[in-house]
Amino acid sequence: MNTLFGEKKEGATKIVLKSVDEYPEAPVTLGTTLINFTGDWRTFIPVVDDSKCVKCYICWKFCPEPAIFIREDGYVGVDYDYCKGCGICANECPTKAITMEKEEK
Amino acid sequence: MAEYKPIRKVVSGNYAAAYAAKHARVDVVAAYPITPQTSIIEKIAEFIANGEVENLEYVAVESEHSAMAACIGASAAGARTFTATSAQGLALMHEMLHWASGARLPVVMVDVNRAMAPPWSVWDDQTDSLAQRDTGWMQFYAENNQEVYDGVLMAFKIAETVNLPAMIIESAFILSHTYDVVEMIPQELVDEFLPPRKPLYDLTDFEKPFSVGALGTPADYYEFRYKIQKAMEEAKKVIHEVGKEFGERFGRDYSQMIELYRTDDADFVFMGMGSLMGTVKQAVDVLREEGYKVGAAKVRWFRPFPKEELYELAKSVDGIAVLDRNYSFGQEGILFNEAKGSLYNTDAKPLIKNYIVGLGGRDFTVADVRKIAENMKAIIEKGELDVEVDWYHLKR
Ligand code: SF4
Ligand code: SF4
Numbered sequence: 001m002n003t004l005f006g007e008k009k010e011g012a013t014k015i016v017l018k019s020v021d022e023y024p025e026a027p028v029t030l031g032t033t034l035i036n037f038t039g040d041w042r043t044f045i046p047v048v049d050d051s052k053c054v055k056c057y058i059c060w061k062f063c064p065e066p067a068i069f070i071r072e073d074g075y076v077g078v079d080y081d082y083c084k085g086c087g088i089c090a091n092e093c094p095t096k097a098i099t100m101e102k103e104e105k
Numbered sequence: 106m107a108e109y110k111p112i113r114k115v116v117s118g119n120y121a122a123a124y125a126a127k128h129a130r131v132d133v134v135a136a137y138p139i140t141p142q143t144s145i146i147e148k149i150a151e152f153i154a155n156g157e158v159e160n161l162e163y164v165a166v167e168s169e170h171s172a173m174a175a176c177i178g179a180s181a182a183g184a185r186t187f188t189a190t191s192a193q194g195l196a197l198m199h200e201m202l203h204w205a206s207g208a209r210l211p212v213v214m215v216d217v218n219r220a221m222a223p224p225w226s227v228w229d230d231q232t233d234s235l236a237q238r239d240t241g242w243m244q245f246y247a248e249n250n251q252e253v254y255d256g257v258l259m260a261f262k263i264a265e266t267v268n269l270p271a272m273i274i275e276s277a278f279i280l281s282h283t284y285d286v287v288e289m290i291p292q293e294l295v296d297e298f299l300p301p302r303k304p305l306y307d308l309t310d311f312e313k314p315f316s317v318g319a320l321g322t323p324a325d326y327y328e329f330r331y332k333i334q335k336a337m338e339e340a341k342k343v344i345h346e347v348g349k350e351f352g353e354r355f356g357r358d359y360s361q362m363i364e365l366y367r368t369d370d371a372d373f374v375f376m377g378m379g380s381l382m383g384t385v386k387q388a389v390d391v392l393r394e395e396g397y398k399v400g401a402a403k404v405r406w407f408r409p410f411p412k413e414e415l416y417e418l419a420k421s422v423d424g425i426a427v428l429d430r431n432y433s434f435g436q437e438g439i440l441f442n443e444a445k446g447s448l449y450n451t452d453a454k455p456l457i458k459n460y461i462v463g464l465g466g467r468d469f470t471v472a473d474v475r476k477i478a479e480n481m482k483a484i485i486e487k488g489e490l491d492v493e494v495d496w497y498h499l500k501r
Contacts, residue, residue, distance in 0.1 A: 016324075017325065017328070020328045020331060020332070023325070023328045023329065023332065025209055025268060025305055025332060026208055026209035026210075026268065026305050026306065026317075027207065027208065027209075027318070027319060027321055027325075027329045028306055028315040028316060028317055028319060
């Protein structure tokens with residue numbers, strides 16, 4: 001069971017290790033965040049308005065996860081598998097292109 | 106295999122440490138100067154300035170905490186990493202020491218044993234390193250400059266086998282600034298003995314990304330602690346093998362975690378760590394001439410603790426005088442505490458007494474060992490201790 005390195009899996013949440021032998025030698029991420037998505041904590045979700053965005057990437061720099069990525073067209077996208085809804089991006093965006101909206105689950 | 110012809114150099118303990126780091130081909134050194142460690146990193150800086158080392162990155166940092174943090178980063182990235190410190194500097198690293206062992210990074214550090222302040226002191230005392238007992242670092246106490254050099258080279262090999270960090274400990278000034286002949290090993294032979302490090306995980310393999318120092322919930326934290334203990338147990342075997350190999354290749358055998366000196370037929374032994382054991386061995390020779398059946402037991406590795414070797418020794422003697430150049434306030438000398446605890450659930454129960462000696466650089470001489478021998482002899486004849494912990498030098 002290779003829990004250390006994995007592919008990003010559709011819908012995966014948590015790997016449960018049952019015996020000490022299954023654990024990696026060093027505490028590098030269990031299953032990694034590629035498997036263990038961290039985006040299920042949030043209540044609010046950042047929504048980007050491309051028409052206001054000036055591509056300064058301040059949000060990209062400040063996102064602690066980092067869940068912001070730069071799309072091919074140069075605007076920013078949010079990887080909701082990892083976004084924890086902290087709102088730092090919305091706070092830092094100089095043009096108020098990002099708003100935090102209540103997420104409907 | 107090339108023939109071994111040692112290169113003899115007259116060096117201080119600190120230079121012995123610097124040369125060993127150079128011969129180990131360390132990739133990264135991050136350190137902050139603190140008396141009496143400073144000349145270790147000065148010498149390493151000199152190697153770099155003179156172009157004597159290739160690809161050695163020296164990271165100048167603003168504190169010991171940062172020094173260890175930089176070492177952890179470098180080691181996590183796969184580098185062979187070295188640093189050195191002393192006393193308050195080591196104490197400042199404390200939090201980071203856990204990160205190195207917890208992340209299973211084989212950083213090697215030289216600690217120059219120095220008394221903790223206040224009162225401000227720069228002299229020899231083991232309390233600084235022993236206070237780091239529970240950080241998951243292996244600890245080797247060197248008796249002389251040769252053992253500082255050999256210890257650093259072996260420490261890298263052992264640390265990189267079991268993936269735990271290791272501390273090589275030498276006495277302030279008694280070793281750090283005192284010059285002695287050290288037999289160094291030609292570079293090609295060190296290279297054979299100590300091949301390049303193979304890290305547990307390759308942080309530069311971008312196809313297999315992972316994160317270091319990740320969160321461990323109550324569901325997982327426990328197992329990682331157990332793994333560190335398993336690695337410490339494994340280290341005992343590795344220490345034996347590496348120490349034996351070192352002896353076969355270079356003539357100085359380190360296979361035993363406790364070095365026994367004239368203990369075979371001894372009635373009682375002096376047990377201790379570090380440079381003071383040189384004095385003790387000399388005293389044993391003198392005392393043997395005088396008819397005392399005594400020996401010396403030098404604890405080389407304090408972590409992992411050589412429980413099994415101690416038991417074998419304890420079975421064969423009537424008494425053990427534990428010489429502690431350190432103290433755990435509210436209890437007793439730290440080596441004494443460990444030794445007594447290790448023997449409790451065994452059938453080996455020699456009279457074991459604690460002598461607190463040499464704190465803060467107080468002289469400890471052959472004459473002192475003789476006085477302790479007289480006291481031990483009387484205790485053994487009577488069959489009971491006078492006091493358990495003896496503040497031997499105290500002005501009364
Ligand atoms: S809300 Fe927080 S985690 Fe989510 S994208 Fe913005 S900064 Fe990143
Ligand atoms: S901070 Fe605002 S303007 Fe700048 S890139 Fe992000 S969304 Fe666009």
